[in-house]
Amino acid sequence: MTISDKTVLVTGANRGIGRALAAEALARNARQVYAGTRRPLAHPDARVTPLTLDVTSPEQVQAAVGEIGSLDVLINNAGIALVDDLTDPAAIERHLAVNLFGTYAVTQAFLPALARSRGAIVNILSLNSIAPLPLIPAYSISKAAAFSLTQSLRALLAGQGVRVHAVLAGPVDTDMLRGVDIPKASPESVARAIFDAVDNGEEDIFPDSVSAFIADSWHDGAARCSSIADPSHQGPWPWGFRGVAPPG
Numbered sequence: 239m240t241i242s243d244k245t246v247l248v249t250g251a252n253r254g255i256g257r258a259l260a261a262e263a264l265a266r267n268a269r270q271v272y273a274g275t276r277r278p279l280a281h282p283d284a285r286v287t288p289l290t291l292d293v294t295s296p297e298q299v300q301a302a303v304g305e306i307g308s309l310d311v312l313i314n315n316a317g318i319a320l321v322d323d324l325t326d327p328a329a330i331e332r333h334l335a336v337n338l339f340g341t342y343a344v345t346q347a348f349l350p351a352l353a354r355s356r357g358a359i360v361n362i363l364s365l366n367s368i369a370p371l372p373l374i375p376a377y378s379i380s381k382a383a384a385f386s387l388t389q390s391l392r393a394l395l396a397g398q399g400v401r402v403h404a405v406l407a408g409p410v411d412t413d414m415l416r417g418v419d420i421p422k423a424s425p426e427s428v429a430r431a432i433f434d435a436v437d438n439g440e441e442d443i444f445p446d447s448v449s450a451f452i453a454d455s456w457h458d459g460a461a462r463c464s465s466i467a468d469p470s471h472q473g474p475w476p477w478g479f480r481g482v483a484p485p486g
C-alpha cells in the first residue's frame with residue numbers, strides 16, 4: 239500500500255498528530271484527504287475536504303459515509319486523554335466513548351467502502367495500550383481496549399483484503415501532552431514513520447524512539463501471534479484462530 243493516488247480519511251485532523259497525518263498524506267500525493275473535525279476547518283489545498291465528524295455522533299458518522307463514497311485508507315486518530323485516578327467510572331466511560339466506541343463506529347461504518355477498495359485501517363493507539371500509565375489509567379484502559387479491537391479486526395477482515403494497522407505511539411509533542419516535561423517526538427516525524435510502516439506492511443507500528451524500544455520484543459512475542467493477519471500463524475490458542483470452532 240502506498241498512499242499516492244489514494245483517498246484518505248483522518249479523524250481529528252485539525253491539530254496534533256491528525257493534522258500532521260493529513261499533511262503527510264498530501265506530501266505523499268494522496269488524491270483526496272477527508273479531514274474529519276468537530277469544528278469548521280478551512281484548508282488551502284484543494285485535495286482536502288473538511289468534514290464535520292464527531293466520532294461519538296452516529297448521525298455525523300453516517301453523513302460522512304454518504305459524503306465520502308469510496309475510501310482507501312481510514313485513519314482513526316481522534317482521541318482524548320484526561321488525568322484521572324479511577325475513582326470515577328464516568329472517566330472510563332468518557333474515554334471509551336471516543337477512543338474505543340468512536341473508533342469502532344467509524345470503522346464499522348466505512349467497512350463496506352474499505353472492503354470494496356481492499357483498503358487499510360490505521361488505528362492511532364498508544365504505548366499505553368500495552369503499558370498503562372497510572373497518571374492516565376482510564377485513557378490506558380480505553381487504548382488497551384482499542385488495541386484488542388484492532389487485533390481482532392485484523393484477523394477478521396484479512397479475508398476481505400482489508401489491512402488493519404495498530405500505531406503504538408510513545409510521547410508526541412501535541413496539546414495532549416502540553417506541560418508534561420518529557421522527551422517527545424514531533425507529530426511530523428511520527429506521521430512520516432506511520433506512512434512508511436504502512437507502506438512496508440507492518441501491522442503493529444512503533445513510530446518513535448520511545449515506542450521503538452519495545453518493538454523487537456513485541457514482534458517476537460507469543461501474544462502478538464494470534465492477531466497476525468496471516469492464517470498460518472496460530473498464536474497461543476490451541477484450536478487456531480479461523481475455521482475451527484472452540485471446544486464446547
Ligand SMILES: NC(=O)c1ccc[n+]([C@@H]2O[C@H](COP(=O)([O-])OP(=O)(O)OC[C@H]3O[C@@H](n4cnc5c(N)ncnc54)[C@H](OP(=O)(O)O)[C@@H]3O)[C@@H](O)[C@H]2O)c1
Pocket residue numbers: 249250251252253254255256275276277291292293294314315316317318319336340362363364365406407408409410411412413414415
Ligand atoms: N500526544 C501523544 O503523546 C500521543 C501518544 C500516543 C498516542 N496518541 C494518540 O494520538 C491521537 C491524536 O492525539 P494528539 O496527540 O494529536 O492529541 P490532540 O492534539 O489533543 O488532538 C486530538 C484530536 O482528536 C480530536 N477529537 C477529540 N475528541 C473527538 C471526537 N469525539 N470526535 C472527533 N474528534 C475528536 C480533537 O478535536 P478537537 O480539536 O475538536 O478537540 C483533536 O483534533 C489520539 O488518539 C491519541 O490518543 C497521542
